[in-house]
Amino acid sequence: MTVSVAVVDAQTPGNVGTIARAMKNFGLTDLKLVDPPELDPDGEAYGFAGQAREDVLPEADVVTFEELAENYHTVATTAITNEDATKHVRYPFVTPQELADELQGVDSDVCLVFGREDVGLTNEELAEVDQICSIPASSDYPVLNLGQAATIVLYELRELTVEETQLPEITDRADQPAIEGLHDQFGSFLTAIDHPEEKRSKAGRLFRRVIGRAHPTGREVRTLRGLFRRVEQKLED
Amino acid sequence: MTVSVAVVDAQTPGNVGTIARAMKNFGLTDLKLVDPPELDPDGEAYGFAGQAREDVLPEADVVTFEELAENYHTVATTAITNEDATKHVRYPFVTPQELADELQGVDSDVCLVFGREDVGLTNEELAEVDQICSIPASSDYPVLNLGQAATIVLYELRELTVEETQLPEITDRADQPAIEGLHDQFGSFLTAIDHPEEKRSKAGRLFRRVIGRAHPTGREVRTLRGLFRRVEQKLED
Numbered sequence: 001m002t003v004s005v006a007v008v009d010a011q012t013p014g015n016v017g018t019i020a021r022a023m024k025n026f027g028l029t030d031l032k033l034v035d036p037p038e039l040d041p042d043g044e045a046y047g048f049a050g051q052a053r054e055d056v057l058p059e060a061d062v063v064t065f066e067e068l069a070e071n072y073h074t075v076a077t078t079a080i081t082n083e084d085a086t087k088h089v090r091y092p093f094v095t096p097q098e099l100a101d102e103l104q105g106v107d108s109d110v111c112l113v114f115g116r117e118d119v120g121l122t123n124e125e126l127a128e129v130d131q132i133c134s135i136p137a138s139s140d141y142p143v144l145n146l147g148q149a150a151t152i153v154l155y156e157l158r159e160l161t162v163e164e165t166q167l168p169e170i171t172d173r174a175d176q177p178a179i180e181g182l183h184d185q186f187g188s189f190l191t192a193i194d195h196p197e198e199k200r201s202k203a204g205r206l207f208r209r210v211i212g213r214a215h216p217t218g219r220e221v222r223t224l225r226g227l228f229r230r231v232e233q234k235l236e237d
Numbered sequence: 238m239t240v241s242v243a244v245v246d247a248q249t250p251g252n253v254g255t256i257a258r259a260m261k262n263f264g265l266t267d268l269k270l271v272d273p274p275e276l277d278p279d280g281e282a283y284g285f286a287g288q289a290r291e292d293v294l295p296e297a298d299v300v301t302f303e304e305l306a307e308n309y310h311t312v313a314t315t316a317i318t319n320e321d322a323t324k325h326v327r328y329p330f331v332t333p334q335e336l337a338d339e340l341q342g343v344d345s346d347v348c349l350v351f352g353r354e355d356v357g358l359t360n361e362e363l364a365e366v367d368q369i370c371s372i373p374a375s376s377d378y379p380v381l382n383l384g385q386a387a388t389i390v391l392y393e394l395r396e397l398t399v400e401e402t403q404l405p406e407i408t409d410r411a412d413q414p415a416i417e418g419l420h421d422q423f424g425s426f427l428t429a430i431d432h433p434e435e436k437r438s439k440a441g442r443l444f445r446r447v448i449g450r451a452h453p454t455g456r457e458v459r460t461l462r463g464l465f466r467r468v469e470q471k472l473e474d
Contacts (some may be wrong), residue, residue, distance in 0.1 A: 021382055027375040051378050085456035092407050092454060134404055136395060138264040141288050142403035144388075152392050153383040158373060166379035167371055168320045172327050181321055203345045217329060219322035 001103065003161050004111040005154070006032040006068050008125065010146065011117050013037050014079060017048030017057065019114065024052040025164040026154040032061040032068060032111065037041040048147075062163030067109055073109035075099060076121050077153055079143045080133050089123050092130040096156035112153055117146050174221040183208060184223045189228040192235050238340065240398050241348040242391070243269040243305050245362065247383065248354050249309035250274050254285030254294065255384030256351065261289040263391040264399040268297040269305060269348065302362060310364040312336060313358050314390055316380045318371045325426075327361050330369040333393035340397055349390055354383045411458040418447060419462045426465040429472050 005023055011015050016039060020031055039045040039057065044125060046053045068074055082091035094102060103110060126132065135144060135152055144152070153162075174182075181224035186207050190200045217223070242260055253276060257268055274284040276294065283290045305311055317327035328360050331339060340347060350366060352358035363369065371390055372381060381389070391398075410417075423444050427437045453461070 018382065018385065018394070022385055024378045025374045025381050025400050027377075027383075048382070050382065079403065080405060085409050085454040088454075088456070093404070111420070135392070136399070136402040136404050137262045138265075139403045140403045141261045144262050145255065145285070145287065148259055148262075148385065148388040149256065151381075151388055155372070155389050155392075162373070164376045165373040166316065166376045167318060167330070167332070167373050172322050175272050217322040219325070231393070 001107055001160065002030065002109045003028055003157060004030040004032055004072065005151075006034060006063070006074075006111050006113045006152070007036070007146075008034040008065060008115050008121060010037060011226075013043050013045035013143075014040055014048045015117060015147045016060075017045040017052070019150045020045070020052035020056040020060070021048060021050040022147070022151040022154045023056050024050070024227060028154065028159045029056055031056050033060050033061045034063060034065050034068070035061060036060075050090070065128070068111055068113060071109065071126040073106075073108045073131070074111050074113050075131045075133050076113045076115070076126055076129040077133045077135065077149055078115075078126065079134065079137070079149070080120075081132065089126050090132050090134075093134045095136055096133060096153045099131070099133050099153070100159060103157070112147060112157075114150050141182050170217070172219065173219045174216050174218045178218055178221045179211060179216070182211065182221045182228075185225045185228045189231055192232040197230045206216070238344055238347045238396060238397065239267065240265055241267040241269055241309065243271060243300070243311075243348050243350045244273070244383075245271040245302060245350060245352050245358060246385075247274060250276055250280050250282035251285045252354060252384045253384075254282040254289070256387045257282070257293040258285065258287040259384070259388040259391045260293050260415060263395045265391065266293055266296070268293050269300045270297050271300060271302050272298075273299060276399070286334035287333060299433045302365070305348055305350060306365040308346065310343075310345045310368070311348050311350050312368045312370050313350045313352070313363055313366040313371065314370045314386055315357050315363065315370065316317070316374070316386070317351075317357075317473065318369065326363050327369050327371075330371045330443070332373055333390045336368070336370050336390070342393070348388045349387075349394075352385050355380060381459070385411070407454075409454045409456070411453050411455045415455055416448060419458045419465075422462045422465045426468055429469040462463070 005019060005028060007016055007019055016036065023031060046057060050055045078090055081093045085091055133153065135149060137144060187204055190203055195203060242256060242265060243251055244256055260268060284293060286294045315327055318330045322328055370390065372386060374381060424441055426439055432440060
């Protein structure tokens, strides 16, 4: 599967730059522009694009809407859906999350199509696309800015498009023996500070609950255990 | 639980406006600003805020970083984490999705803290916050624009903050008898157009698979069934 992004008749170059940046952030490179505004290399499009100014933006293709509809499985995003199936230009729709699930394993060339800042895509354009996507937002104000809407859709599709994220795997959660060792040390600490004997098991359970929710790393467990041990040593001095 | 948003030492008013808009889109109102730039009502902050120019932005509080740290469960977002537990200013971290899961059911005042456009939050500031959040993005270019990063985090927390979305529930998926009726009609249609008898059951299975993946609405099923019926009627004329 390939995922392209198309921006139709954007009015402000800044939004094109914002979308280009989100594309690069989430592993995409192929930007299609229908009736774009002028993208001055010294202007807002390039100013907002971050490192996408080096590739996504200068390599964008200018195409027609018809070319998109003919060559891609097109998915348009709109804030305003139809209420039910009596009108079907904007219905049924999927959320970005559902879209990501549906596209998983589908082998096709997908193009995510975003419309104008003020009026989005026209009903005529929406009628030509294959799927409608809508971002769940507050009923009081569901209309997202163009660049922000595109960012969310690209973020949701990241598992299809990002080969490797910047995040290290958290592989060093403490193992259970290390955590039990901390609890043993805590018990010994309670004794060392003369915490009333009848209250010790309750304090131990409380500490067990706190640690149980925190899923500490090995290092965190070792550090805490060392601190409790140090108390005992100080008291023995 | 309440969720507030803080922006620390933002350099560009436009990003503050973008964040205010995302807040309103996802049901939040309480914006805290630490060392904000001047927010001119005729400038970019208000220009980028959409309808949040009416409430979120003019009602924002200017506070100190210390006030945030003292009064909230603070969650800072950073693109760059530490690699492992040998340094713990930016480690362990949660993704926005994990954050949403963790905060579910937690009764506390949460403040999402976002830093400067260029350098984010300092290590000193990060050391003061309670949790670190990081958005998984492409290892080639994981640094999101400030406004886009905030938009994604607020989007992910929507189930905690948006009371009602704009999206209608899709309640009118066709029921199974209606779908079976469509398949009966399709069988009858194959007969009417004299599709070779030995190929009919294969064509029927193919059509069943297509419809099975599409989860059509009642209206879609009725319309398709009507079209196939119409073919038969035309052929009978």
